Amino acid sequence: MKGMSKIIRYFQDPNSKDISRYMEMISSLDSFVSKQVDTDKSRLNGEIECSYYDYLKGCKLSLESREPTEVFEEISELFKGTVRWNYPGTMININPPANLPAAAAGSYTMLINPNFAQDMLTGNLIKSELETCKYLAELAGWDWEDSHGVFTFGGKSTVMYAVKVGLQKCSQDISKNGIKGDIFVVSTSQGHPCHAEVCDWLGIGKSNCLKLPVDDNGRMLIEESEKIISERIKKGGILACILANGGTTLQLTVDPIKEVVEMRDRLAEKFSLNYLPHVHVDSVIGWTWLFFENYDFNRNTLSFDAKVLSKIRSMYLRISQITYADSFAADFHKTGFCPYTSSVFMSRDKAQIFKLGDVHPIELDELEYGNYSPFQYTMELSRAGTGPISALTTLKCFGYEGFQKVIGSLMTVGEYIKDSLKKNCEFEVINDKTEGFVTLFIIKQPGENLKYNDISDMDSESAAGIAEYIYHFFLYLIDKQAKGECSISLEYSEGYDVTKSGVKIGVLKAFPMSPLANKENMTGIIKELFDLKMEYDKCRDDFSPYEVLHRPRAFVCR
Numbered sequence: 001m002k003g004m005s006k007i008i009r010y011f012q013d014p015n016s017k018d019i020s021r022y023m024e025m026i027s028s029l030d031s032f033v034s035k036q037v038d039t040d041k042s043r044l045n046g047e048i049e050c051s052y053y054d055y056l057k058g059c060k061l062s063l064e065s066r067e068p069t070e071v072f073e074e075i076s077e078l079f080k081g082t083v084r085w086n087y088p089g090t091m092i093n094i095n096p097p098a099n100l101p102a103a104a105a106g107s108y109t110m111l112i113n114p115n116f117a118q119d120m121l122t123g124n125l126i127k128s129e130l131e132t133c134k135y136l137a138e139l140a141g142w143d144w145e146d147s148h149g150v151f152t153f154g155g156k157s158t159v160m161y162a163v164k165v166g167l168q169k170c171s172q173d174i175s176k177n178g179i180k181g182d183i184f185v186v187s188t189s190q191g192h193p194c195h196a197e198v199c200d201w202l203g204i205g206k207s208n209c210l211k212l213p214v215d216d217n218g219r220m221l222i223e224e225s226e227k228i229i230s231e232r233i234k235k236g237g238i239l240a241c242i243l244a245n246g247g248t249t250l251q252l253t254v255d256p257i258k259e260v261v262e263m264r265d266r267l268a269e270k271f272s273l274n275y276l277p278h279v280h281v282d283s284v285i286g287w288t289w290l291f292f293e294n295y296d297f298n299r300n301t302l303s304f305d306a307k308v309l310s311k312i313r314s315m316y317l318r319i320s321q322i323t324y325a326d327s328f329a330a331d332f333h334k335t336g337f338c339p340y341t342s343s344v345f346m347s348r349d350k351a352q353i354f355k356l357g358d359v360h361p362i363e364l365d366e367l368e369y370g371n372y373s374p375f376q377y378t379m380e381l382s383r384a385g386t387g388p389i390s391a392l393t394t395l396k397c398f399g400y401e402g403f404q405k406v407i408g409s410l411m412t413v414g415e416y417i418k419d420s421l422k423k424n425c426e427f428e429v430i431n432d433k434t435e436g437f438v439t440l441f442i443i444k445q446p447g448e449n450l451k452y453n454d455i456s457d458m459d460s461e462s463a464a465g466i467a468e469y470i471y472h473f474f475l476y477l478i479d480k481q482a483k484g485e486c487s488i489s490l491e492y493s494e495g496y497d498v499t500k501s502g503v504k505i506g507v508l509k510a511f512p513m514s515p516l517a518n519k520e521n522m523t524g525i526i527k528e529l530f531d532l533k534m535e536y537d538k539c540r541d542d543f544s545p546y547e548v549l550h551r552p553r554a555f556v557c558r
């Protein structure tokens with residue numbers, strides 16, 4: 001065909017092992033993007049065009065093919081303003097920097113392009129999924145030979161797998177005939193919003209995802225919950241799945257997993273259920289604390305500070321009860337420092353996973369090249385191999401100790417942030433007790449003698465004044481960031497609390513996620529935060545945000 005020579009150069013030559021053109025392309029893109037990198041900023045430089053409409057109006061696809069370098073230069077514009085997750089002052093969310101070996105192995109895998117629908121399309125590569133799942137089962141204290149797991153497109157879909165398993169347990173013919181009867185699912189008031197959203201997607205309905213009550217530490221209140229569930233069952237309700245927390249996003253709250261399982265057993269007996277309601281632990285964040293299994297907390301070989309050590313230990317003891325659950329999940333793209341997306345759903349009983357697709361279970365000793373076909377029971381047909389490869393690479397590179405160090409470092413930095421903020425009376429940390437590394441705090445006007453807990457009793461006008469003061473400081477930070485005058489990125493939760501008079505109080509959040517953060521570089525970052533607060537107080541009356549990177553209201557709170 002005429003003129004093919006240019007387009008075939010966009011593919012790897014089958015007669016050559018030389019991939020230098022691929023490597024050059026990566027270097028070429030980097031040469032444009034890295035121009036925007038400022039090593040002491042939390043985002044890549046460059047103006048972000050605010051209106052997508054204006055941008056789209058100017059977009060037109062060319063008829064003729066173009067040179068990759070030319071396209072890369074253009075594409076590099078899109079990297080402007082992206083977040084540098086490795087920068088210690090980037091504290092926006094549970095969003096990690098991708099570790100280099102995982103990113104390298106993941107992108108190289110993209111070049112090979114295996115399809116993890118089934119082993120025939122991957123060669124040996126699909127072993128990475130089986131092997132990662134074996135390690136996860138062992139971390140949970142399960143018999144790896146009885147359990148099974150699947151990689152899927154996100155933490156949200158791990159919850160979808162859990163609820164789907166719950167559905168098939170409570171209703172034998174559901175895959176054929178669909179949902180019949182008053183099926184419900186339970187989570188807690190601290191559960192991730194996706195628990196209810198998944199119930200929507202699966203046709204159960206958000207209002208049939210009950211939010212069970214919690215104690216002062218955010219953990220499921222077993223007695224009250226048992227009553228609520230019993231009432232619903234008495235009225236004909238069918239409990240498909242209990243979604244317990246295995247480390248919530250902000251406070252790292254873990255529900256009393258063993259007690260949850262015991263409650264499930266009591267309910268099944270009391271109502272003579274002909275099935276056991278499924279117990280899933282949403283541990284997409286908390287699973288990495290399982291790596292402390294073999295940590296000698298007495299000798300404390302990694303020399304964690306006493307407070308950090310005690311928080312890690314108590315978190316480990318809670319999450320290790322995952323062993324009693326029927327399923328749990330791990331997001332390698334959160335506390336596993338992998339590129340997106342790399343999520344695993346793990347079931348203690350492997351038969352439950354095969355049943356998702358009505359597939360006859362294959363015994364482990366019969367599982368061999370040629371018959372491993374996850375597409376038969378996963379939500380996906382074509383499935384990327386990047387998640388399992390990055391996960392396995394990370395597990396092997398880090399080892400147990402690497403995870404202990406990285407998690408220990410986040411915890412140490414988290415405590416350091418809390419301690420530093422506490423030294424400034426215009427800042428108040430409001431989650432000192434939590435076992436997590438996220439710091440929630442508010443700021444106060446100079447000379448104001450107020451405690452966070454007092455806000456709740458204030459009249460609505462005073463409370464609204466305080467709420468606005470905190471919110472505007474957040475906008476001030478974003479504004480400074482957009483102008484390149486501030487290196488820190490924090491997060492804000494609107495409506496974290498509601499006062500008795502009905503005013504929503506937002507709080508500031510700092511999620512240290514970079515393993516390269518330490519006390520030394522955090523000292524400078526916290527000083528910058530204090531200075532910014534002083535500046536804000538000076539110009540507050542004249543400040544009106546004119547350039548906002550994102551409107552936090554829209555997506556921080558659902």
Ligand SMILES: *Cc1c(COP(=O)(O)O)cnc(C)c1O
Binds near residue numbers: 153154155194247
């Ligand atoms: C992030 C998160 C989810 C959703 O996971 P994605 O990977 O973002 O889809 C679910 N539950 C908890 C507790 C989370 O932190």
